[in-house]
Amino acid sequence: MANSAQARKRARQAEVSRKRNASQRSMLRTYIKNVVKAVETGDAEAARAAYTKAVPVIDKSVGKGLIHKNKAARHKSRLGQHVRALQG
Numbered sequence: 001m002a003n004s005a006q007a008r009k010r011a012r013q014a015e016v017s018r019k020r021n022a023s024q025r026s027m028l029r030t031y032i033k034n035v036v037k038a039v040e041t042g043d044a045e046a047a048r049a050a051y052t053k054a055v056p057v058i059d060k061s062v063g064k065g066l067i068h069k070n071k072a073a074r075h076k077s078r079l080g081q082h083v084r085a086l087q088g
Contacts, residue, residue, distance in 0.1 A: 024066055031057045035079045044086040051083045 002008040031054040038047035055076055062072045 021066060024061060024064065028057055028061050028066065032075060032079065035083070039079075039082045039086060042086065044083075047083045047086055051079055054079065 002011045031050075035047060035050040035054050038050045058067075058072045058075055061067050062069045
């Protein structure tokens with residue numbers, strides 16, 4: 001348990017950031033799953049729409065330090081490949 005005032009404050013801050021990060025990570029995963037679901041149904045228009053909504057969310061998560069930039073690039077690249085495969 002935290003004994004100093006500084007340690008108690010850091011524990012409070014860590015809990016707040018943990019909840020915020022969990023919420024943002026969940027939102028990120030939801031947007032990615034929406035693209036995957038649209039690709040699996042075979043609807044090219046819905047997949048493209050979901051992809052265009054997911055890309056800014058992925059980019060913002062990098063800026064907030066939620067995920068690494070290479071992981072974001074990997075997600076965008078793989079999702080984009082699936083979406084383009086539906087086009088033709």
